[in-house]
Amino acid sequence: MNISRKSLDIVKISMSKYVINTPVLKHKELNSICDSEIVFKCENFQKSASFKFRAATNAILNLNETDKKNGVITHSSGNFAQALALASKNQNIISHIVMPKNAPNFKKNAVIKTTDNLIECKSTLEDRVKTTTEIILGNSTVVSELIQDHPDLDYILCPIGGGGLIAGSALACNAYSNKCEIIGVEPLNVNDAYRSLKSKKIEYNLKTDTIADGLRTNLGDINFPIILDYIKSIICVNEDEIINAMKLIFNKLNILIEPSSAVAFAGLLKEKEKFKGKKVGVILSGGNVDSNKLPF
């Protein structure tokens, strides 16, 4: 898939009045620790506290009139559920949100606030939302904004769960920059994308035992070909490395991000030799975390 800069501009402009152009943070001490210049793109400050609001908004904007009347439905354990509930509510569209019984109460409560129709179900991977082109294009706007403000980035580090964020990021990076490379970062315990990139076919996670609950989902079949086209490498990080990155961001930037979101920075810390002297964008994808239950 190859999307022109013009098409991405149209997506960005059509969404601009609904989504937040999230701030970018920098921190000298973190630069010193990593020996590179880091810009954090803070999607934890996006509406519904994650980048998924972009995906949901673009999906809603592309509904036809009949669909709008019928409302929307999604299966999600967390951030996409919140994002779709809020994006629908903003457009006066009815949403039905199906969440696994074992989703964190914290995330369920956030959804209840914005939808009247929360349905609980058993947790299975197959229940998850199907990734569509609208979602990918919505996600692309994170990197569109980032490269517009920082056209001299050498790398962008992006977490991988279902692959929708990195697919959108790759399309935007390809359209707007001729020097920047997107690198994926994934929890070692659910590294289906890392293995899929090696074998060139979709591999599956047999377990979902990572603290990065937003990344437990398996790689989507529409995202995968885009990842194969554009992504050359994926860094795997273990649970301690994820928690350490989350803690470092909390202590230095004073912001609390969710573990899934800390994964990208964990990749930078782990392979800092690779990024030495470079300018690196780090996508902080979400901030939905129970501040009363910190892992550090």
Add this chain to the structure above:
Amino acid sequence: MNISRKSLDIVKISMSKYVINTPVLKHKELNSICDSEIVFKCENFQKSASFKFRAATNAILNLNETDKKNGVITHSSGNFAQALALASKNQNIISHIVMPKNAPNFKKNAVIKTTDNLIECKSTLEDRVKTTTEIILGNSTVVSELIQDHPDLDYILCPIGGGGLIAGSALACNAYSNKCEIIGVEPLNVNDAYRSLKSKKIEYNLKTDTIADGLRTNLGDINFPIILDYIKSIICVNEDEIINAMKLIFNKLNILIEPSSAVAFAGLLKEKEKFKGKKVGVILSGGNVDSNKLPF
């Protein structure tokens, strides 16, 4: 004191390559809680994690060549010490920082990283830095930025310690807006500014027992006439109200701010009837807090 828009523009432009144009955050749920539209101006993301970096930078930029060679000295228990040490280092100027023996270790350690000359002394109020016009003008840029992005603000809530931030804010508000009013917020336990505004002469704090350590300092004599000119009301908040505001911002915005910084939002929560239906800017003045020692 009355400063023209043009003079403030010059200050802002001369400082713009040194300071961060800090992001503004919004949160729908906090809007609902307060029944008003809130924009948080996040100086906790400023360099050295507080607005004081603006004051220090402008002071450094206005030194003559002899002063630059001699270096600078300040007495401060916290944020201004960090700010001046960093601003001096950035301009290759030697700094001597005098800090009270009982200043938090957390803040001392931050200063040690950027100056070679930390001198410890006994804690007295008289030791504090003298507020100067450069400092006030440097501070004015917080509100210059805020009003530029949000010209329709009805009110801006600003914490008061020595009064340098609210004095600068008042000058900028007067120059850039014809409808916005600055309201001060102060801890009840150290409400020298509240009492001074009533009696029209500088009153003193006999105790400094507030968690908002950045606001323990007494009103400065250059700031006070500006406050008398422009500030009509000051809200006093108690210790529980400060901690509650800090916690609410942590839970909802996922950012950790220092207690002094939470004071402004505590004022909004306390007098929300007054701000009903209005658009209110809240200055989050700093983020220097030991994340291992939270008061909630």
